[in-house]
Amino acid sequence: MAARTLSLTPPRRRLAADSRLALLLRSPVALLSALVLIFLLLVAIIGAPLLQDLANTQNLRLRFFRPFSLERGWAYVLGADALGRPMLAQLIVGARTSFLVAGATVALAATIGTTLGMVSGYIGGVVDAALMRISDIIVTVPSLLLALSVLFVLEPSILNLILVLAVARLPIYLRVSRAQTLEIRERVFVEASRALGKGTSSILWRDIRPLVVPTVMTVAMLEIASVMLAAAGLSFLGVGLQRPDVDWGTIVSEGREYLTRAWWATVFPGLAILVTALAANLLSNWMRASGDPLQAAAMGVTASREEAARP
Amino acid sequence: MAADTKVAVTSVLKVEKLTKHFGQVTALNAIDFEVAEGEILAVVGESGSGKSTLARTILRLLDASSGRILYRGKDLLGLTAAEMRATRRHIQMIFQDPYASLHPRRTVFELVSEPWRVHSSVAPRREWPQRVAALLEQVGLPQAYASLYPARLSGGERQRVAIARALALRPDLLILDEPVSALDVSIQAQVIKLLMTLQQEIGFTSIFISHDLALVRLIADKVIVMNRGRIVEQGPTQAIFANPRDDYTRLLLASSPELVGETATKEQEA
Ligand SMILES: Nc1ncnc2c1ncn2[C@@H]1O[C@H](COP(=O)(O)OP(=O)(O)O)[C@@H](O)[C@H]1O
Ligand SMILES: [Mg+2]
Numbered sequence: 174m175a176a177r178t179l180s181l182t183p184p185r186r187r188l189a190a191d192s193r194l195a196l197l198l199r200s201p202v203a204l205l206s207a208l209v210l211i212f213l214l215l216v217a218i219i220g221a222p223l224l225q226d227l228a229n230t231q232n233l234r235l236r237f238f239r240p241f242s243l244e245r246g247w248a249y250v251l252g253a254d255a256l257g258r259p260m261l262a263q264l265i266v267g268a269r270t271s272f273l274v275a276g277a278t279v280a281l282a283a284t285i286g287t288t289l290g291m292v293s294g295y296i297g298g299v300v301d302a303a304l305m306r307i308s309d310i311i312v313t314v315p316s317l318l319l320a321l322s323v324l325f326v327l328e329p330s331i332l333n334l335i336l337v338l339a340v341a342r343l344p345i346y347l348r349v350s351r352a353q354t355l356e357i358r359e360r361v362f363v364e365a366s367r368a369l370g371k372g373t374s375s376i377l378w379r380d381i382r383p384l385v386v387p388t389v390m391t392v393a394m395l396e397i398a399s400v401m402l403a404a405a406g407l408s409f410l411g412v413g414l415q416r417p418d419v420d421w422g423t424i425v426s427e428g429r430e431y432l433t434r435a436w437w438a439t440v441f442p443g444l445a446i447l448v449t450a451l452a453a454n455l456l457s458n459w460m461r462a463s464g465d466p467l468q469a470a471a472m473g474v475t476a477s478r479e480e481a482a483r484p
Numbered sequence: 485m486a487a488d489t490k491v492a493v494t495s496v497l498k499v500e501k502l503t504k505h506f507g508q509v510t511a512l513n514a515i516d517f518e519v520a521e522g523e524i525l526a527v528v529g530e531s532g533s534g535k536s537t538l539a540r541t542i543l544r545l546l547d548a549s550s551g552r553i554l555y556r557g558k559d560l561l562g563l564t565a566a567e568m569r570a571t572r573r574h575i576q577m578i579f580q581d582p583y584a585s586l587h588p589r590r591t592v593f594e595l596v597s598e599p600w601r602v603h604s605s606v607a608p609r610r611e612w613p614q615r616v617a618a619l620l621e622q623v624g625l626p627q628a629y630a631s632l633y634p635a636r637l638s639g640g641e642r643q644r645v646a647i648a649r650a651l652a653l654r655p656d657l658l659i660l661d662e663p664v665s666a667l668d669v670s671i672q673a674q675v676i677k678l679l680m681t682l683q684q685e686i687g688f689t690s691i692f693i694s695h696d697l698a699l700v701r702l703i704a705d706k707v708i709v710m711n712r713g714r715i716v717e718q719g720p721t722q723a724i725f726a727n728p729r730d731d732y733t734r735l736l737l738a739s740s741p742e743l744v745g746e747t748a749t750k751e752q753e754a
Contacts, residue, residue: 361584368543369649370572370602383589 196463203459206452213268213449221269224248224262229417232257237435252437254428260441263424267442270420271449274334275401281339283393286346291377291385293347294354301351308344316341317406324412331418334407338400349392353385394457398450405446421446494521495554496657496689497542502551504534504541504713511537513713515551519657519689519706526700526721527693528736529710535693536580538710539659542691543577544568555657573603576655580662582642586634592645593630596620599652606653619648624678640671644678651682658690665695676703697740701725709733 197203227248233256238245240252240260251260293304311319316338323337357363358381366376401421407413408422409429416423421442428438497519504512511534519525527535540546542553544560553560555575563571579585586595596616600607607615617627623644634642643663650658663679664672680703683690694700700707700721707724709717709732717730728734 361579361581362587364540364545365577365579365585365646366587366598367545368572368577369599369653370569372566372569375602380587 193463197459200459200463202455206455206459209448209452210456213445214272216265217268217272220265224265228258228262228266228419230258235259237431237438240437240441251441252435254424254435254438255431260424260437263419264421264442264445267419267421267424268445270331270414270418271401271404271422271446274331274338274404274420275397277335278338278342278400278404279393279396281335282342282396283346283389285339286343287350287385287389289343290347290350291354291381294351295358295373295377295381304347305351308347311341312344316403320403320407321410321412324407329412329415331414334404334413338403341403342396342400345392345396346389349388350385353388354381357381357384391457391460394453394460398453398457401446401450401453494556495519496521496523496556497691498552498554499542500552500554502538502541502553503549504537504546505549510713512541512548515713515715517708517715517718519691521689522687523689523705524683524703525691526704526707527691527710528695528697528700528707530695530736532712533710534713535710536661537713539577539661539691539693542659543572543575570603573599573606573653574656575659576650576653576657577659577661578643578646578650578663581666582639582646583666585646586642588634590633591630592616592620592625592632592634592637595634595645596630596648596652599649603653615652616648619652622651622682623648638671639667640675643667643675647675647679647682651686654686655688658688659693660690661693662695663692697725697737709736 197207232253235245235249235253235257236255238249238253238257240250243250245259248259248262251264253259254263289304293301319341320334320337324333327333327337363376363380366380371380404413404420405422405425408420409426411426413426414420414423424442425439425446428435428442432439495518499515499517502512502515503510515538517525527538529535537546541548542560548561551561555571558571560568560571590598593612593616596619597607597612600609600612600615616630620627620629625641625644625648629637629641629645634645637645643666647663660679664675667675676699682688692700692704704721707718707721708715709724709730711732716732717724717728724733725737728737
């Protein structure tokens with residue numbers, strides 16, 4: 174055997190994470206997006222419990238207090254709404270709900286959708302046909318309409334909002350993971366696993382899942398943006414959350430009534446939604462590009478060279 | 485190694501009238517053969533003649549259309565899925581392309597110990613490190629390779645990992661589907677030599693699929709010649725090579741120009 178020089182590098186799992194991070198540091202847009210998201214998330218997690226009371230403090234003397242003035246303290250720097258509640262504090266409290274709804278919806282839909290998609294793609298047959306028909310039906314009904322009708326009947330709570338949005342977003346994960354599974358299923362290492370005596374569940378969990386998850390993660394990041402917009406849309410239409418639960422969508426929808434008198438009550442929460450959605454979108458794009466071996470090669474990574482090396 | 489020197493030979497695998505259709509195509513047409521204990525049975529034939537299909541059907545990776553596959557007297561086609569999975573412990577396969585047969589996200593250690601995860605009675609977890617070390621040694625790979633991913637290995641090294649994985653279960657019957665044809669010519673001889681050494685040490689029975697007739701002549705006890713899903717000729721290696729009775733076999737031998745020279749060089753190497 175040709176003498177191979179063997180550098181004792183750590184296992185590639187860490188190598189991949191390291192070089193992915195290094196790559197992120199070299200991509201200013203992706204880095205900025207990630208920082209924005211982390212910042213908003215931290216503010217939501219740390220700030221919301223502290224500002225809960227302040228956000229609900231009404232002060233009619235401060236109705237439509239104008240933004241960009243520190244005269245009333247930093248909580249009022251973005252102005253106040255029709256009941257004199259500080260905008261900044263409300264936005265921070267709303268951030269927690271918005272992130273909670275988007276995060277939980279995406280996590281739920283991704284977990285269930287991916288599991289069903291892998292099973293569907295691997296087993297095929299009747300199970301596959303049935304799941305795909307159900308998925309078709311969900312896709313055909315516009316998700317906003319579906320959510321609208323369900324929430325109209327059910328009580329609009331955070332839990333119901335999450336459940337209904339998760340059902341509406343399920344097909345995306347189902348399709349993505351099914352398509353990937355159909356391709357992976359045919360690869361020889363899966364046949365080799367069967368030849369070892371592995372059963373279906375072990376093949377799905379240990380062979381197929383690790384290759385499907387990265388793609389699903391990319392989709393999930395993109396979905397954070399869509400779900401946040403969908404949740405805001407529902408709140409805007411009045412079937413989303415009701416006080417005392419408040420998310421960015423609720424704030425926009427309340428502010429809308431006074432748009433001409435107090436633009437800040439609508440524009441700031443709107444901007445928060447926009448910035449978050451944009452950051453999630455850009456990050457997802459970057460994830461897709463850096464996860465794709467061909468594009469990654471163009472970007473100068475060697476992290477996924479095992480796929481790149483495959484015939 | 486020759487089967488005819490043994491007095492009482494037990495049949496490890498006996499295939500009867502095995503047939504496999506892919507839609508209109510008959511990939512296997514009433515295949516009949518038998519492999520005795522410790523024997524190396526070579527399956528030769530041009531590309532597309534059904535050799536891989538035969539291997540996959542025996543392991544029930546493909547569903548047979550009809551026939552019987554008797555492994556030590558037990559018809560594999562009659563087993564339930566769970567019984568078949570358990571039986572695979574005794575029948576292992578090495579695939580043609582080591583670039584495709586190893587999971588890309590698994591280290592060599594994980595790859596080689598994977599069989600014990602499936603058949604947990606074979607080796608308790610605390611023995612895995614020593615056992616993997618022993619297997620790597622047996623297939624001639626440095627211990628440091630245990631933490632590497634297949635992407636870092638050459639084709640020959642990957643096939644050694646696949647061999648170690650197959651041997652982890654100490655199989656009774658090993659099916660090798662053109663185990664070196666995807667490798668560099670310069671590596672092929674080393675891997676074959678390794679396989680032959682292991683066969684002598686461990687004594688597994690094997691079905692060796694190949695289109696390298698020079699090699700087959702060197703290592704096989706018996707030969708099956710396949711053409712378009714049929715066995716056109718079978719018999720002891722010497723007899724087939726010395727006196728091919730079927731036209732197709734003669735064609736195959738004639739179209740292997742390197743046969744004479746190759747055999748000589750390989751014999752020197754071995
Ligand atoms: N999964 C499959 N579906 C349809 N036809 C197949 C499949 N696998 C093999 N075949 C066909 O069966 C025949 C035998 O193929 P194979 O067993 O791979 O031949 P070999 O290994 O001898 O080259 C070929 O005609 C091939 O096209
Ligand atoms: Mg083949």
